[in-house]
Amino acid sequence: MTRAAVLALAAIACSAQGAPARRASVNGQSAEAIKSAVAKAEDVDAGGLECTILDGAKVPGLTVFRCQLVAKRAQRGGGYVGVMDGAGKLVLDSDEALNRVLAAWGYGAKRSVSAVDVARVAGFLEGEREPAHPILTQGDLDALDNADWRKHAALPREITVDGKPGVEYWNRSGRPPLWRTQLVVKPDGTADATVKSIGQFLEP
Amino acid sequence: MPDAARDRKATSAGAPASETDDAQAGGDNPLRARKLQQRAAERRTGVQPDATDASGPAAPDHGGGTAVDLSSPAKVGDFVHGLAAQPPGDQAAAITSLDAGKRASLAANLPPMDDVVRGVVKVVFDHTPDGEIDTLGKLLGARFNLKQVGPDTVKSDGKGIPWESKGLRAAWGVLEALPAAHVQDNKAMWALVRYKVSKGSQAEGVYVDQDDKDKTVDQAAIGYDPATVDQPDKDFSDKDDPMYGTNAFNETIRHEVGHAVDAKLGVSDSYCGKPEGGTWKQYDDGFDAALADMVSASGGAIAGLKDEVRAHVLAALAKVMKSQKFDDIKTPLSAVPGLKDDADQLKAVLADPVVQTLQKNTTAKSPWMSGGGVVMGGRVFEESYDKSWNSYAAEARDRKVSNYQFRAPGEWFAESYAAYYEPVSDPKHKGAKLAGRDPKTKAFFDASVDTAKPDKDKASDDEKKGKKK
Numbered sequence: 059m060t061r062a063a064v065l066a067l068a069a070i071a072c073s074a075q076g077a078p079a080r081r082a083s084v085n086g087q088s089a090e091a092i093k094s095a096v097a098k099a100e101d102v103d104a105g106g107l108e109c110t111i112l113d114g115a116k117v118p119g120l121t122v123f124r125c126q127l128v129a130k131r132a133q134r135g136g137g138y139v140g141v142m143d144g145a146g147k148l149v150l151d152s153d154e155a156l157n158r159v160l161a162a163w164g165y166g167a168k169r170s171v172s173a174v175d176v177a178r179v180a181g182f183l184e185g186e187r188e189p190a191h192p193i194l195t196q197g198d199l200d201a202l203d204n205a206d207w208r209k210h211a212a213l214p215r216e217i218t219v220d221g222k223p224g225v226e227y228w229n230r231s232g233r234p235p236l237w238r239t240q241l242v243v244k245p246d247g248t249a250d251a252t253v254k255s256i257g258q259f260l261e262p
Numbered sequence: 263m264p265d266a267a268r269d270r271k272a273t274s275a276g277a278p279a280s281e282t283d284d285a286q287a288g289g290d291n292p293l294r295a296r297k298l299q300q301r302a303a304e305r306r307t308g309v310q311p312d313a314t315d316a317s318g319p320a321a322p323d324h325g326g327g328t329a330v331d332l333s334s335p336a337k338v339g340d341f342v343h344g345l346a347a348q349p350p351g352d353q354a355a356a357i358t359s360l361d362a363g364k365r366a367s368l369a370a371n372l373p374p375m376d377d378v379v380r381g382v383v384k385v386v387f388d389h390t391p392d393g394e395i396d397t398l399g400k401l402l403g404a405r406f407n408l409k410q411v412g413p414d415t416v417k418s419d420g421k422g423i424p425w426e427s428k429g430l431r432a433a434w435g436v437l438e439a440l441p442a443a444h445v446q447d448n449k450a451m452w453a454l455v456r457y458k459v460s461k462g463s464q465a466e467g468v469y470v471d472q473d474d475k476d477k478t479v480d481q482a483a484i485g486y487d488p489a490t491v492d493q494p495d496k497d498f499s500d501k502d503d504p505m506y507g508t509n510a511f512n513e514t515i516r517h518e519v520g521h522a523v524d525a526k527l528g529v530s531d532s533y534c535g536k537p538e539g540g541t542w543k544q545y546d547d548g549f550d551a552a553l554a555d556m557v558s559a560s561g562g563a564i565a566g567l568k569d570e571v572r573a574h575v576l577a578a579l580a581k582v583m584k585s586q587k588f589d590d591i592k593t594p595l596s597a598v599p600g601l602k603d604d605a606d607q608l609k610a611v612l613a614d615p616v617v618q619t620l621q622k623n624t625t626a627k628s629p630w631m632s633g634g635g636v637v638m639g640g641r642v643f644e645e646s647y648d649k650s651w652n653s654y655a656a657e658a659r660d661r662k663v664s665n666y667q668f669r670a671p672g673e674w675f676a677e678s679y680a681a682y683y684e685p686v687s688d689p690k691h692k693g694a695k696l697a698g699r700d701p702k703t704k705a706f707f708d709a710s711v712d713t714a715k716p717d718k719d720k721a722s723d724d725e726k727k728g729k730k731k
Contacts, residue, residue: 100417100418100474101474101475102474102475126648127418127474129472129476130418130470131546131547131647131648131649131650132544132546132646132647132650132670133468133469133647133672134468134469134647135416135418135419135468135470135483136418136474137418138417138418150417151421152420152421153421184460186419186420187419187420187466187468187485188625188647188648189625189626189648191626201627202632203627203629203631203632203633203635204631204632230626230628231628232625232628232646232647232669233466233498233666233669234463234464234466234497235497235498235628235631235666236497237463239460250461251460251461252460252461252462253459253460253461253462253463254462255463255464255497256496256497257464257494257495257496257497257498258464258493258496260496
């Protein structure tokens with residue numbers, strides 16, 4: 059099994075009696091529980107991990123997170139993104155994690171959540187090598203210092219591609235600096251992402 | 263010169279008389295002519311063409327075929343050296359006449375690299391079909407003394423996937439143009455691996471010295487979509503920067519090799535601390551030290567606070583840096599003794615460039631991409647990576663080759679490296695891209711980077727791979 063596989067790690071997230079751990083958390087999972095689970099799944103030292111839960115993800119039954127290997131903090135890389143459900147099942151493949159999120163939302167033609175909600179989670183899950191920061195608000199757009207970039211970047215919006223529903227949003231990180239993602243949801247509920255970096259929008 | 267013309271010239275000028283004679287002696291008899299050609303080929307390469315080839319269509323044989331035995335390094339060595347004596351056209355034909363299994367065996371059993379072997383390996387690489395990815399990877403690995411050319415196995419880089427031919431062929435061209443001491447003779451460069459990125463992604467990369475379990479890997483990991491391999495980069499530079507519009511994939515390969523060269527030479531820890539190197543200072547997660555320098559550089563309201571109040575303010579700001587709660591600095595500062603009951607003083611502290619730096623010069627806002635962000639006392643302080651801070655002299659940006667160069671000292675060197683080795687039409691002008699913007703650093707590269715000594719003991723260090731540093 060690869061990282062695409064779902065890793066059953068209920069033992070990590072549960073107490074000695076088998077009950078799910080309940081601490082200050084989102085959807086029942088705390089950053090500490092996630093840290094322990096990721097450390098076990100990836101066979102790394104939990105003390106060398108820092109985990110962050112995505113605030114405002116609003117995904118029923120799933121906690122969206124990113125963990126960083128502290129030893130690799132001063133460089134690109136060293137990150138894990140994924141989701142964990144209330145039973146402690148962990149998904150550490152970003153594509154599969156997004157598919158789980160879309161399934162939890164029942165996202166499709168129904169468009170069960172807003173484009174901003176989709177962008178918040180999907181953009182966050184793009185932050186494997188380093189954290190990604192999707193543009194969700196006018197304030198985020200205004201914070202783009204580069205005037206040429208501001209001409210092209212936009213807030214998340216719903217799109218339809220070849221009859222399939224999707225969401226288009228802009229995202230930022232250290233490298234690449236700014237890009238547009240078009241997320242298209244296929245009939246089976248899984249997503250296809252196509253990205254285009256800001257440079258490809260600029261005039262020659 | 264077209265290949266055919268070059269081949270003709272090589273044959274007439276360099277082939278032993280007996281071969282030429284054999285090949286020409288068939289006269290008007292095609293069957294006899296072909297047999298004589300085969301004999302000549304056998305003499306050249308020491309192998310017999312496959313029997314089925316001999317009785318098949320009247321395509322000329324060039325010494326390859328499926329009958330050749332390439333099952334051991336000694337036999338491959340004989341084959342390679344036999345091939346090396348032949349004109350390029352014959353070399354190419356010999357490689358293409360092998361089947362995929364034979365090419366794989368050849369790639370797996372190559373003799374130690376010398377100029378002769380390197381030349382033949384390039385021919386083999388160029389004439390190995392695109393679909394034979396493992397063979398292409400092995401050939402590249404052998405040529406450049408890389409232990410692994412394949413999917414990235416470091417999980418925290420993302421999902422590793424196999425290379426494909428377009429990327430591998432482009433990578434070969436880039437690596438071949440770099441000094442041997444930087445690639446095949448660099449102990450900090452052991453693997454060239456690939457990880458998955460989304461469709462449409464421009465090339466990006468990660469240099470990794472240790473994997474997730476602290477084992478030494480020293481690898482350049484590249485993520486790219488083959489459809490963008492020819493794409494010019496306009497993401498990381500301003501239009502008037504030397505690196506604007508250069509090939510993004512090639513630049514990425516060079517950039518990551520640059521990190522490996524930095525690991526070998528330690529430039530970002532030495533040269534980058536000097537004025538000509540940007541006067542970089544590294545704090546990593548030393549928030550207190552970074553704040554002390556910020557306050558000193560700012561000379562703003564925080565510097566003028568009473569010692570006790572300033573200590574509380576700095577402690578609050580250090581917490582902000584640790585938690586990365588940069589969007590709401592006012593709340594923790596409002597609770598600081600000495601500020602919570604003094605609105606004017608609080609307002610003055612919030613207006614201090616130190617606070618503005620924490621609000622704007624963070625990794626989430628990538629200030630290096632747009633002018634550098636807040637400048638205090640001639641220096642830029644920035645969160646280069648999550649919770650990892652650096653500072654540099656703002657005037658150094660006047661000599662930038664790209665915006666990304668000013669993310670961190672390691673990136674400064676890697677971008678300088680990519681600029682220095684950006685191909686130029688006249689090889690005598692190596693380093694022109696860097697020289698045009700930063701002649702002092704170009705001179706430094708001439709003297710200290712381009713002339714780096716090879717790690718002669720790289721091969722013997724092979725056995726150390728996988729051990730903890």
